[in-house]
Amino acid sequence: MPGPLDGVRILEIAGIGPGPFAAMMLSDMGAYVVRIDRAGAVRPVVGGSSKDVLNRGRRSIGLDLKRPEGLEVLLRLVGEAEALVEGFRPGVMERLGAGPEVCLARNPRLVYGRMTGWGQQGPLAHAAGHDINYIALAGALEPIGRRGAPPTPPLNLVGDFGGGGMLLAYGVVCALLEAGRSGRGQVVDAAMVDGAALLMGFFHGLRAMGVWKDERGANLLDSGAHFYDVYETSDGRYVSVGSIEPQFYAELIEKLGLAGEELPAQMARDEWPAFKERVADLFRSRTRDEWCEIMEGSDVCFAPVLSMSEAPGHPHNVARGTFTEVDGLVQPAPAPRFGRTPGEVTRPPCTPGQHTNEALGDWGFTPDEIAGLREKGAVA
Numbered sequence: 001m002p003g004p005l006d007g008v009r010i011l012e013i014a015g016i017g018p019g020p021f022a023a024m025m026l027s028d029m030g031a032y033v034v035r036i037d038r039a040g041a042v043r044p045v046v047g048g049s050s051k052d053v054l055n056r057g058r059r060s061i062g063l064d065l066k067r068p069e070g071l072e073v074l075l076r077l078v079g080e081a082e083a084l085v086e087g088f089r090p091g092v093m094e095r096l097g098a099g100p101e102v103c104l105a106r107n108p109r110l111v112y113g114r115m116t117g118w119g120q121q122g123p124l125a126h127a128a129g130h131d132i133n134y135i136a137l138a139g140a141l142e143p144i145g146r147r148g149a150p151p152t153p154p155l156n157l158v159g160d161f162g163g164g165g166m167l168l169a170y171g172v173v174c175a176l177l178e179a180g181r182s183g184r185g186q187v188v189d190a191a192m193v194d195g196a197a198l199l200m201g202f203f204h205g206l207r208a209m210g211v212w213k214d215e216r217g218a219n220l221l222d223s224g225a226h227f228y229d230v231y232e233t234s235d236g237r238y239v240s241v242g243s244i245e246p247q248f249y250a251e252l253i254e255k256l257g258l259a260g261e262e263l264p265a266q267m268a269r270d271e272w273p274a275f276k277e278r279v280a281d282l283f284r285s286r287t288r289d290e291w292c293e294i295m296e297g298s299d300v301c302f303a304p305v306l307s308m309s310e311a312p313g314h315p316h317n318v319a320r321g322t323f324t325e326v327d328g329l330v331q332p333a334p335a336p337r338f339g340r341t342p343g344e345v346t347r348p349p350c351t352p353g354q355h356t357n358e359a360l361g362d363w364g365f366t367p368d369e370i371a372g373l374r375e376k377g378a379v380a
Contacts, residue, residue, distance in 0.1 A: 003030025003334075004341045008176065009363075011036060011077055011084040012058065014352070017131075017156070018192065019087030019115045020054040021165030026085075026172065027057035028334035028343040034359045035350060036074060039064040039380035042353030053331045055349035061360060062353025062380030065096050069378035073360075078103045078110060080363050082179075083172050085113040090120045100187045110185040111175040115168045117159070119191035131159030131192065138163070138196035143203065147217025147224065147273075163195025218269075220244070226276035227252060227266065230305055231283035238305035239283065239291050252300045256282050353380050 008031040012023040020035075027033040035058045042062035064070040075098065078084060084103060086093055093099045100112045117134045118124040124137075135141045135158045136151075145152040168190035175188050206212035211220075218224040227243040243252040249266050253259055256279065264271035283291065288304050295302040306314060312323035312330050324333040327348040334343030356379050360370050373379045 001341045003028070003343045004338055005173075006030035006341070008032065008083070009081045010034070010172075011074075011081050013084070013086035013088070013093070014038065014041070014060075015087035015115070017054075017087070017160040018164030018168065019085055020052075021161050022085055022113070022115065022168040022172070022190075023058060024054050024056060025166065025169040025334075026083075028345065030341070030343065032362075033058040034077065034355075034363070035060040036063050036065075036077075037061065037352035039070070039353070039377070042380040043351070050349035050351045051329060052349045053329070055351075056326065056331070057346050058350050059347075059355035059359040059362075060350040060352055061356045064378055064380070065098065067376065067378045069373060069376050071097050073365075073373060073378060074098055075102070075106050076365075077363055079106050081107065081110060082176060083111040083113060085115065085168060085172065087115040090114075090116060090125050104185055108184060109179050111172055111179060111188060112185065113168050113172045113175075113188040113190065115164060115190050115192075117164075117192045119194060120187075120189045131156035131164075134159040134192040135163070135196040138193045138200065140196040140200050143214075143216060143219075143222060145216045145222075147215075149216070151216070158199060159192040159196050163197075163199050164190065164192040167192075167195035167198070224269075224272060226272055226279045229276070231280055233286060233288040233291060234284055235287040235289075237288035239288055239295075240303050240305055241295075242301040244301070248299050248301050251298060255294055255298065255300060258282075356380065 005026060008026075010023070010026055010031045010033045012019065012033055012035045014020075014035055014037045023033050023035065035055070037060050039062045063073055065074060078098070094101075103110055103112055114120060116125070117129040117131075118127060132141065132153050135154075138159075140158050140163070141151045141153065143151075144154055168188065171188035171190050175186055179185050203212055207214070213219055216222060221228055223229050227241060227249055230238045230240045232238055241252060243249040246266065253263065264275055286294075291302075292304055296304070311317060317323055321333055323330055324345060325331075326345050329348065331345075334345060337343075357367075357370055360379070361367070365373075370379065
């Protein structure tokens, strides 16, 4: 069976980071996503497909939106699409002549997804920024880090992907569901600062309850607790433990060889720093593989800390198909799983303009029309 979004046509205006991630997610679930790349970005394909995983599953058209004919191609595609996603600063699509008002006039059912860092409105809406800036303003960066150390950027997972692209994909699907009932499209304003703040909801609750301090490395989930952290092993690798619940903590103590000793209470926060040193010494007494033999699969809440090259080979990931290989490129498989309409990586990452003829033909353009557009420089 095709994926749950089979039959949904989506246009992606080429960008970087969260926009392509959202489009990848939608494509993984069966949507027919056409990526609109700049005509100037089109180059001959050398050495096969691209290695950019975020571009998988889509077809790419090279289009010059600064030419009237190129803009008209986009608007004609809009008339056949269910959704469009773009990631420019506010006002850029309007200046190109393809803002929400113009596109919704062509297709009143269109879901117009907009991905920005600061949002479409606000004092910073037109300022430049990156993931690190958006999560900083959202209050999501400051708590991440160890005691006495500066905040640690969590790659660009929180802003670009978790609070950005994933939020945009969710918003687009929500709006598609509503459009199916009302027959009307709308704009989805997905901002990374909003999404990063949303991801922090749990911690705002803990802080309001008085169980979370505004202090790095002093709390339950931020490396403050000895039972929720990563530890170095004798071979210079790392393991993770998350033994929060009392029964899981008891198993951790038993497998560390500390059962029967008089130990501090698990939640005695004043004792955490000193006891953590003892736990760290114990973990440094064996290799990572030895600790896996002792703890993996138990109720300790344990896992080895794997590198990106190691993770695809772990038996659990292999059994679940967590990673897949497409044209020799190992990459994460589509998620989440669907019992009846599974997602699928349908094609390797596209390169700009790789499918101009194919995609335009699929969306109703004749060969003569495509040839004429190419002669005028509107498509590449």
